[in-house]
Amino acid sequence: PITFYRKDYTAPNHRIKSTDLIFTLNPSRTKVESRLQFESWGETNPDNLPLELDGEDLELEKVLLNGKQLTSESYTQTASGLTIHNPGREGLLELTVYIQPDKNTRLEGLYVSNGNFFTQCEAQGFRRITYFPDRPDVLSQFTVTLIADKTTHPVSLSNGNLIEEKSLDDGLHQTRWEDPFPKPAYLFALVAGRFVCQEETIQKGDGKPALLQVWVEPGNLDKTDFAMQSLKKSIDWDRSRFGLDLDLDRFMIVATADFNMGAMENKGLNIFNTRFVFANPELATDVDFENVESVVGHEYFHNWTGNRVTCRDWFQLSLKEGLTVFRDQEFSADMMAEGLDVKQAESARAAKRIDDVKVLRAAQFPEDAGPMAHPIRPDSYQEINNFYTVTVYEKGAEVIRMQHTLLGETLFQRGMKIYFDRHDGQAVTCEDFVAAMETALQESHPELDLKQFRHWYAQAGTPEVFASWKQADDRLELTLKQSCRPTPGQATKPAFHIPVKLGFVDVASGNDMPLVLESNAAALHGDVLDFTQASETFVFTGLSKPVVPSLLRGFSAPVILHTAHNTEDLIFLAGHDNDPFNRWDACQKVYGKAIVDIYKSAGDTGSANTQAAVQVVGSLLQDAQLSDGFLALALQLPGEGTLLEAFEGLVDPVAMHFARTTLRDLLACTYAAEFNALYAERNLNGQPYEYNAIAASQRALKNVALSYLLAAGSEEELAIAQAQYAQANNMTDRMAALSNLVHTSAEKPAELADFFERFKLEPLVVDKWFMLQATIPASNENADTLQIIRDLLKHPAFTLKNPNRARSVLAAFAMQNPSVFHNHGGEGYALWADLVIELNTINPQVAARMARGLDRWTKLVPLLQDKARVQLERIFNTDKLSPDVREVIGKALD
Ligand code: B3K
Numbered sequence: 001p002i003t004f005y006r007k008d009y010t011a012p013n014h015r016i017k018s019t020d021l022i023f024t025l026n027p028s029r030t031k032v033e034s035r036l037q038f039e040s041w042g043e044t045n046p047d048n049l050p051l052e053l054d055g056e057d058l059e060l061e062k063v064l065l066n067g068k069q070l071t072s073e074s075y076t077q078t079a080s081g082l083t084i085h086n087p088g089r090e091g092l093l094e095l096t097v098y099i100q101p102d103k104n105t106r107l108e109g110l111y112v113s114n115g116n117f118f119t120q121c122e123a124q125g126f127r128r129i130t131y132f133p134d135r136p137d138v139l140s141q142f143t144v145t146l147i148a149d150k151t152t153h154p155v156s157l158s159n160g161n162l163i164e165e166k167s168l169d170d171g172l173h174q175t176r177w178e179d180p181f182p183k184p185a186y187l188f189a190l191v192a193g194r195f196v197c198q199e200e201t202i203q204k205g206d207g208k209p210a211l212l213q214v215w216v217e218p219g220n221l222d223k224t225d226f227a228m229q230s231l232k233k234s235i236d237w238d239r240s241r242f243g244l245d246l247d248l249d250r251f252m253i254v255a256t257a258d259f260n261m262g263a264m265e266n267k268g269l270n271i272f273n274t275r276f277v278f279a280n281p282e283l284a285t286d287v288d289f290e291n292v293e294s295v296v297g298h299e300y301f302h303n304w305t306g307n308r309v310t311c312r313d314w315f316q317l318s319l320k321e322g323l324t325v326f327r328d329q330e331f332s333a334d335m336m337a338e339g340l341d342v343k344q345a346e347s348a349r350a351a352k353r354i355d356d357v358k359v360l361r362a363a364q365f366p367e368d369a370g371p372m373a374h375p376i377r378p379d380s381y382q383e384i385n386n387f388y389t390v391t392v393y394e395k396g397a398e399v400i401r402m403q404h405t406l407l408g409e410t411l412f413q414r415g416m417k418i419y420f421d422r423h424d425g426q427a428v429t430c431e432d433f434v435a436a437m438e439t440a441l442q443e444s445h446p447e448l449d450l451k452q453f454r455h456w457y458a459q460a461g462t463p464e465v466f467a468s469w470k471q472a473d474d475r476l477e478l479t480l481k482q483s484c485r486p487t488p489g490q491a492t493k494p495a496f497h498i499p500v501k502l503g504f505v506d507v508a509s510g511n512d513m514p515l516v517l518e519s520n521a522a523a524l525h526g527d528v529l530d531f532t533q534a535s536e537t538f539v540f541t542g543l544s545k546p547v548v549p550s551l552l553r554g555f556s557a558p559v560i561l562h563t564a565h566n567t568e569d570l571i572f573l574a575g576h577d578n579d580p581f582n583r584w585d586a587c588q589k590v591y592g593k594a595i596v597d598i599y600k601s602a603g604d605t606g607s608a609n610t611q612a613a614v615q616v617v618g619s620l621l622q623d624a625q626l627s628d629g630f631l632a633l634a635l636q637l638p639g640e641g642t643l644l645e646a647f648e649g650l651v652d653p654v655a656m657h658f659a660r661t662t663l664r665d666l667l668a669c670t671y672a673a674e675f676n677a678l679y680a681e682r683n684l685n686g687q688p689y690e691y692n693a694i695a696a697s698q699r700a701l702k703n704v705a706l707s708y709l710l711a712a713g714s715e716e717e718l719a720i721a722q723a724q725y726a727q728a729n730n731m732t733d734r735m736a737a738l739s740n741l742v743h744t745s746a747e748k749p750a751e752l753a754d755f756f757e758r759f760k761l762e763p764l765v766v767d768k769w770f771m772l773q774a775t776i777p778a779s780n781e782n783a784d785t786l787q788i789i790r791d792l793l794k795h796p797a798f799t800l801k802n803p804n805r806a807r808s809v810l811a812a813f814a815m816q817n818p819s820v821f822h823n824h825g826g827e828g829y830a831l832w833a834d835l836v837i838e839l840n841t842i843n844p845q846v847a848a849r850m851a852r853g854l855d856r857w858t859k860l861v862p863l864l865q866d867k868a869r870v871q872l873e874r875i876f877n878t879d880k881l882s883p884d885v886r887e888v889i890g891k892a893l894d
């Protein structure tokens with residue numbers, strides 16, 4: 001396999017000033033004609049540098065340079081590209097190629113989905129459309145002509161503005177599009193087919209109108225309102241919070257059922273997985289609504305952070321992704337807090353923060369500790385598509401968030417302005433972003449810099465922070481130590497600059513005490529401590545009464561924090577921490593310790609930690625001050641992925657599942673009456689459904705209560721879930737009832753068949769139906785989940801060709817159902833390997849995602865490691881393994 005290195009970056013020989021494309025669209029043979037106006041990149045470049053174009057799976061018909069047909073000795077054509085020898089300093093290159101969109105099951109480049117044409121070009125899909133310098137630092141102005149059949153493909157769209165539309169002979173029609181902004185090829189898009197749209201004209205900040213459209217296949221218009229609302233909110237929010245306005249006269253979203261990822265930010269023509277567009281109460285859960293809003297926001301925000309300023313090379317991916325995730329997280333938090341009073345708003349924002357940190361702990365921490373660990377700015381890759389990771393995205397967002405924490409909102413926005421002033425229209429690096437933030441910081445704090453902070457871009461691995469303290473004579477000595485375990489290629493790492501947000505909670509009053517730092521006082525900025533050494537002691541004064549430190553508030557840095565808190569301290573923080581995030585986290589720590597005790601003692605529930613967990617839940621249930629959203633989060637036990645990753649030593653996921661279930665059942669029985677009451681109070685059955693943050697958290701709490709009710713498991717509780725299913729007027733309640741029934745019932749509930757019948761024409765809901773069954777845990781001893789999965793794979797509605805459907809079984813099983821996937825017989829791994837191997841030939845990108853299922857196999861108990869290795873090796877030795885899957889499995893076996 002070829003490895004690409006960040007250090008090897010060189011500028012291209014030529015830039016492409018303008019790109020004129022003509023597509024004659026035909027599913028089995030599409031003609032692509034291109035006219036590329038090129039010129040030498042650097043003034044001092046020699047005249048005879050070759051023009052290098054990438055290309056894959058293309059049938060080349062014609063090459064013309066400055067109007068003259070080239071003979072075959074003036075260029076070199078290989079399986080990966082086309083090199084024009086001696087093209088001169090500038091000129092016009094004209095190419096004609098043919099491609100086969102209907103054979104494209106990889107869904108990269110131009111492909112056909114349900115008869116319609118779509119493109120996906122990021123990262124390197126454009127080279128499967130025509131020969132071109134397919135690299136993000138080549139920005140070109142695109143004009144696109146689309147010629148298509150009038151009846152089968154009446155709608156045809158591309159980036160930018162529609163400048164011409166006309167009928168042609170032979171039942172064809174043509175549209176012509178011009179994108180005023182130069183862009184790299186990865187932002188190119190075209191869509192053609194049968195579509196309908198919801199549209200609206202809005203006024204931009206400069207008073208000019210802009211046309212917004214959401215395009216879907218006929219029959220789906222009743223699912224587009226929320227996406228349109230979300231788009232308008234995104235536009236308003238980016239203007240008011242970041243001062244960034246829509247820069248086009250027209251902004252389009254198109255939904256397709258066949259899509260490798262969530263969505264794509266093509267300039268002016270975002271293409272979405274239907275999953276992140278379609279939303280109405282009957283079909284989408286509250287979480288689906290939330291995701292639609294956040295992904296619509298994310299793609300829209302890319303228009304500035306990604307498109308106006310893009311990446312120099314793919315090692316810089318986090319430049320746009322980390323920043324844009326940070327922006328979409330803030331957007332969602334602001335939307336959830338909208339219209340609430342200060343206290344409620346704080347709680348709503350904390351709930352969003354908790355959701356994001358859960359993802360980080362469940363998915364990013366394992367990645368950072370496993371064979372695919374990489375810095376948010378990777379140094380090397382074999383297949384770039386494997387690096388659209390939780391590290392680049394979510395940890396990348398944490399690294400931006402830390403800069404936001406260090407600078408504060410005002411200076412951070414000043415840094416954004418400097419960034420755009422310097423780099424609008426350019427392809428730049430992560431370093432350019434940090435430099436802009438550093439300039440903003442130094443304008444008001446010349447003594448500060450982000451020198452050490454930059455390690456976050458270069459070093460992989462999750463830092464661990466160890467905190468201990470001594471309180472005596474009105475002083476508190478806080479000692480922080482940090483370390484970071486080796487990751488592939490990085491044995492030792494210099495200390496990180498870690499912003500530690502903190503408070504000292506007075507035990508008597510529950511209030512935060514003022515922070516007075518006596519030693520190295522310059523390290524404290526408001527309530528944020530700069531922690532920069534391997535080990536450092538900070539002395540705080542004015543603390544004559546006992547306090548409990550609350551550290552890393554709001555999860556101010558993506559680290560694993562080990563503290564000297566004893567069980568009593570944690571119980572105190574779980575009840576009194578003034579930082580809602582840390583209050584939640586204290587609950588999680590207590591539950592986690594209890595589950596580990598149960599795990600280690602093979603089911604014994606007598607430990608002090610287990611008692612503490614019971615006590616914490618009891619207090620939460622009695623606390624009338626808590627918002628529904630917070631309570632719903634605080635009552636949920638840590639997820640299995642988080643527990644497995646946090647466990648010290650080799651672990652058995654099956655036993656961990658049962659330990660967690662044991663605690664859940666204990667809580668359920670102890671508080672059966674309270675959960676019953678909670679359920680009854682929050683049960684809105686019969687009231688009209690509305691998606692909003694308050695109503696959603698009420699439903700969330702009710703459904704958490706329902707899951708405890710079913711865990712306690714009598715006939716009566718079963719009837720409650722059945723009634724909720726039958727009476728539900730929205731998908732949130734229906735799904736919650738069904739999943740509780742399916743995951744705990746003795747036999748296949750009748751509701752499961754009803755659900756399929758009701759929704760069989762709605763692919764996204766059918767995905768839920770598959771997913772529900774693929775995630776039945778081992779604790780449901782009446783279900784043979786592996787057999788259920790084998791049967792699901794033979795269901796007429798199942799196909800590996802559609803990524804959503806493939807994920808609904810394969811990812812659900814291998815990544816969300818540890819107790820079945822890791823079954824001791826090894827059948828789970830074998831089934832997974834069969835599917836990865838099959839998917840490898842259909843869609844390498846999605847296969848490589850699924851191949852990550854055993855990333856952390858060396859953390860498993862020896863019995864499971866042996867079984868895992870057999871299957872990893874079986875995949876690795878498969879014929880025609882794609883570079884995508886090879887990289888993932890190869891690194892796992894390294
Ligand atoms: N930028 C795209 C991801 C493209 C993935 C290519 N394998 C979606 C996003 O982050 O907005």
Ligand code: ZN
Binds near residue numbers: 320
């Ligand atoms: Zn993105």
